[in-house]
Amino acid sequence: MSLDVNGVIFYNAILAYSCGSMRNPPDRYLSTLQQHFPAAPAFTVDVHSGWTSTPEAQNAPPATTNQAAQNIAFQRWFRFKEAFSPSFVTAAIETLGFQPSHVIDPFGGSGTTGITCQLLGIDATTIEVNPFLADVIRAKTTHCKEETLIKAARSFRHGLARTKADLEVLAHLPATFIESEDKQRWIFSRSFGERLSQYLKCIRQIQDPAVQRLFRVALGAILVECSNVYVNGKGRRYRRRWEETQANSERLDFRFHDQFKTVFEDVHRFAARPDARIDVVHGDSRLAMRRLEREADLIVFSPPYPNSFDYTDIYNVELWTLGYLSSSQDNAQLRRSTLHSHVQIQRIAERPLNISPTLQIVLKGLRKKRDELWDANIPEMVLGYFRDLERVLEESFRLITSRGKVLMVVGDSRYAGILVDVPTVLVELGRAIGFNKAQIYEVRKMRASAQQGGSHHLRECIVELAR
Ligand SMILES: C[S@@+](CC[C@H](N)C(=O)[O-])C[C@H]1O[C@@H](n2cnc3c(N)ncnc32)[C@H](O)[C@@H]1O
Incomplete structure (x- = not known):
């Protein structure tokens, strides 16, 4: 690919798409979503026997994860490892046996529930505490006219x-973000930082909020790969030989161009998608859910697991660079608004209002082994975690609704040999709240992190609750 004088070519490739007739008839949205790009994992549900993997799926990652769906339309807008795949959401809908009129996902993440429901013509409400991720969901589910995007790309250039x-x-x-002489390490080279400043200024000048958001999300999607660090469950680490491989301004132009083209391709391909109402609430679901009034036939979600993984850290580069965070207080506030799934900040944990015998045993075990835990606050984290999820339940x-169901994808944790049996605790709390039907389906075994005992395998399960 060659770059033009300004180092950016957006609209040549874009115009090529807009001239073709690649739109999908509405009844084929989902199959196109799954077939056009490298396949989503095959994962289905049998209404009688429960959740099953199809034979093709035996060797594939389960659909509760997005691992095999990274190249699917919309999913590919932002690499979000913890997302579930669209086929999980469609399977969840199929288990109802009827078309739901409204679906809720209180832990929106990258918006799999929102976009899948929209493509199926089903209204959905989703809540996400991370402002960048809330914008990723809004960007995916807000209709933007292709002509508007082409014009915006041209004036952006x-x-x-x-x-x-x-x-x-x-x-x-x-201080660690941009290269300067007085530093030993930095996340972005100076050349990259200077170009980034131009991008941010030009994005702020875009008048239409939906278009501005789409550009910001496209920029956010390429930041970490263009940085000197990589991010995983353990936080941020410098790449090997990062000094020799730093991205410069040209790399930013090249990757942004590519990313924008990807986004545009999906906007174009799904331009005539149904106009289902997708409400994206940016907020803490423990509080925001209280304000929801419209009942739902399906409440489907995957909360953070109690594995000490803090999503605020994982998406820190995007949050700061794009201006969602501008002070350490902002950062602490966002951490406080997330579930008690980590021990990054000290906070007073409330205990669940209902009794869970399993939780009592787990807490007793954890407190007894407090000295062996890598962080002494883990028992309180676990306690607070279940009070948080109790509120959501x-x-x-x-x-x-009376014929609807709540489906949660949750994972176990283990500390100092004590298993935190998340599905069983949730079933006990759910029953105490009033749910009459409860079922646990194991979907896969996850490798535990070193902090959680390394060699043990932890379960990931679907918990189903109904009135
Ligand atoms: C496992 S991810 C969900 C992934 C999602 N199912 C998808 O397909 O993209 C959990 C999400 O919960 C969000 N989260 C954590 N605490 C929250 C809270 N108190 N309220 C709302 N969202 C929260 C995290 O930011 C993260 O995006």
């Missing part, structure tokens, strides 16, 4: 040519 680099735009970033009970 002209804007970039006229805009001067200005590192002041990045002055809010923590209380609201789910209020909002679920």
Whole structure:
């Protein structure tokens, strides 16, 4: 691929798409979503026997994860390892045996539930606490006209040519972000940072909020891969030989162009998608769910697991660079708004209002082994985690219809040899809240992290609750 004088070519490739007739008839949205791009994992549900993998899926990652769906339309807008695949959401809908009129996902993540429901013409409400991820969901589910995007791409390109680099735009970033002489390590090279400042200025000048958001999300999607770090469950690490492989301004142009093309391709391909109402609430679901009034036939979600993984850390590069965070107080506030799935901040944990015998045994075990735990606050984290999910279940009970169901994808944890049996605790709390039907389906075994005992395998399960 060659770059033009300004280093950016958006619209040549885009125009090629807009001239073709590649749209999908509405009845084929989902099959196209799954077939056009490398296949989603095959995973189905038998209404009688429960959740099953099809023979093809035996060797594939389960659909509760997005591992094999990274190249599927919309899923490919942002690499979100913890997402479930669209086929999981469709299978969840199929288990109802009827077309739901409204679906709720209180832990929206990258928006798999929202976009899948939209493609199926089903209204959905989704809540996400991370402002960048909330924008990823909004970007995927807000209709943007292709012509508007082509015009915006063209004026963005002209804007970039006229805009001067200005590192002041990045002055809010923590000291380690941009290269300077007084530092030993940095996340972005100076050349990359200068170009980034031009991008951010030009994105802010886009008038239409939906288009502005789409550009911001496209930029967010390429930041970590263009940085000197990689991010995993353990946090941020510098790449090997990062000094020799740093991305420069040209790399930013090249990758943004590619990413924008991907986004545009999906917008175009699914331009005539149904106009289902997708409400995206940016907030803490423990509180935000209380404000929801519309009942739902399906409440489907995967909360963070109590594995000490803090999503605020994982998406920190995007949150700071794109301006969603501008102070350490903002960062702490976001951490406080997330579930008690990590021990990154000290907070007073409430205990669940209902009794779970399994939770009592787990807590007793953890407290007894407090000295062996890698963090002494883990028992309180586990306690707070279940109070958080109890709140979500209380609201789910209020909002679920009599023929509807709540489906949760959850994972066990293990600390100092003590198993935190998440599905069983949730079933006990769910029954105490009033759910009459409860079922646990094991879907896979996950490798535990070193902090959780390394060699043990932990279960990932679907918990189903109904009135
Ligand atoms: C496992 S991910 C969900 C992935 C999602 N199912 C998907 O397919 O993309 C869990 C999400 O819960 C969010 N989260 C954590 N605490 C939250 C809270 N209190 N309220 C709402 N969302 C929260 C995290 O930011 C993360 O995006």
